[in-house]
Amino acid sequence: MTVRVALIGCGFFARNHMEAWRDLPGAEVVAVCDLDPAKSQGFAADFGARPFTDAASMLDEVRPDLADVATTVPSHRPLVELAARHAGAVICQKPFATTLEDGQAMVAACRAAGVPLFVHENFRWQKPWREIAARVAAGGIGTPAFLRLSFRHAYDIYANQPYLAEEPDLALTDVGLHLFDLARWLMGDVARVSCETQRLNPRVKGQDAFQAVLRHASGAVSSVECSFFTHDAPDPFPQTLGRIEGDRGTLELLEGHRLVHHAAGAATETDAEPPVPAWGAKPWHLVQDSVLAFQAHVIEALAGRAEPGPSGAHNLGTLAVTLAAIEAARTGTSVAPRATGS
Ligand SMILES: NC(=O)c1ccc[n+]([C@@H]2O[C@H](COP(=O)([O-])OP(=O)(O)OC[C@H]3O[C@@H](n4cnc5c(N)ncnc54)[C@H](O)[C@@H]3O)[C@@H](O)[C@H]2O)c1
Structure with a gap:
């Protein structure tokens, strides 16, 4: 059909x-x-x-x-x-x-x-993160206790999306929620959030950088960071770099889609770069392939072969974490995400 x-x-x-x-x-x-x-x-x-x-x-x-x-x-x-x-x-x-x-x-x-x-919500459909989730699920690092996600770059996002320059909580509401979805997907529900934000680019009205710490219901901790005003060479945009540590190993995602798996005293590197779609181009292929993977998943779910990932009901929890981070940054406190009722 x-x-x-x-x-x-x-x-x-x-x-x-x-x-x-x-x-x-x-x-x-x-x-x-x-x-x-x-x-x-x-x-x-x-x-x-x-x-x-x-x-x-x-x-x-x-x-x-x-x-x-x-x-x-x-x-x-x-x-x-x-x-x-x-x-x-x-x-x-x-x-x-x-x-x-x-x-x-x-x-x-x-x-x-x-x-x-x-x-x-396509970040969780990016090839390197799907690979990481599969290795965690297979027990490749034991029980995860710590996650770091880092989306820091200086790419001019305002050229294609001028409305972003007007957003008050820009980094948290544009990319923060992608990263919080990834953190919830890999580490489970979030019990409380603390967060510091920064406005770095004088051209934009809102906060264009943040660092949030998530305490998960499991006891695990995630450090989630984002900046749209960071001067790296080579600039990693649009990659999310990170590491996830468990009691038996660590997975590291490095610039250039390099995935390093540390376990039993050895490190093994694999190339997690996605293919470039016929209509795509580097470095956008990471995003383009994730859109393709998400939409292929929707077809699978509609055929009854998968559960929506994520559903609207699940994404309410991510919205609650995002709103808690905004509140935490405003008040300088640690905030529990509101219950979503779903
Ligand atoms: N998942 C991702 O990686 C990713 C990346 C970029 C943007 N986005 C999201 O995609 C969404 C769109 O972003 P964009 O940059 O393409 O915006 P855009 O402004 O370029 O496009 C939005 C379009 O929607 C149209 N529109 C608005 N209201 C409408 C209505 N009631 N009926 C019909 N058309 C209507 C506008 O005329 C406009 O052409 C945003 O929510 C943005 O956050 C997601």
Whole structure:
């Protein structure tokens, strides 16, 4: 069965969604929508789908198997609630929501309609992190006790996404939540969070760097750091570097997608670099391959062969950690994430 997809939001990042859907034999994008007719017509011309400027009309007419919401966060709640009534399943880009109330409303709307809800959370679908998760699950480092995630670079993210320069809690709400999803996926639920933020780039309004410490329910600790104003050569963008330590070994992810596994007194290095899609280019292939992997996973989940990773309900917990980090940075205290009820 081919999954009939309708895309909402034909902006910068959605082009990756469209290229990836075109690569997947189990999916076909039948309609695309953007408030800006030039954008929906541009995608329609490039990818062969019907263009619309109004999401309600598109969904009513097309009744897709899957609505792929690729707009920025202010429109997520109304579009997901709309899509829940007209589509067989919904994907929402990150950030899922800015408040727990909005996130909970979207989860409730999809649940009431009996419609699966996925959040396009692609960092956990990056090839090196999938490899690390598989090795941890196979017992390769024993029981994990410490995780470090580091996303530090100086790439000009404002060129393609000018709205980011206006975001008050930029680093936490743009990339922090990706890293918190990775930390929860690898280390489990988070019991409390402390966080320091910095505004480093004078061109941007908000906090463009942070360091958060997560205490997990298991007792494990994660150190999560991010900066959009770091001068490294070579600049590791868009890689997330890190290490995860257990009682029997350590996995290190180094610049250049090098994965080093330390165990039993020896270190083994493997190349965890993903392939470059036919439509892709380095260094974006890490992101492009992760979009492809996430969307392939959605097809698998819709066929009943996987659980949504992550679901909207799971991502509420990541939103709660992000909001706790914002509060922790503001108050200089350690904050427990709010219960999400899901
Ligand atoms: N997962 C990732 O790695 C990743 C990377 C970059 C961006 N993103 C996320 O993707 C989302 C989109 O980011 P972007 O940079 O592509 O933004 P963008 O502004 O380039 O594109 C958003 C598009 O949505 C359209 N739109 C807004 N409201 C609409 C509505 N009600 N109906 C139809 N169209 C509507 C806008 O006209 C615009 O063309 C953001 O939430 C961003 O955080 C994710």
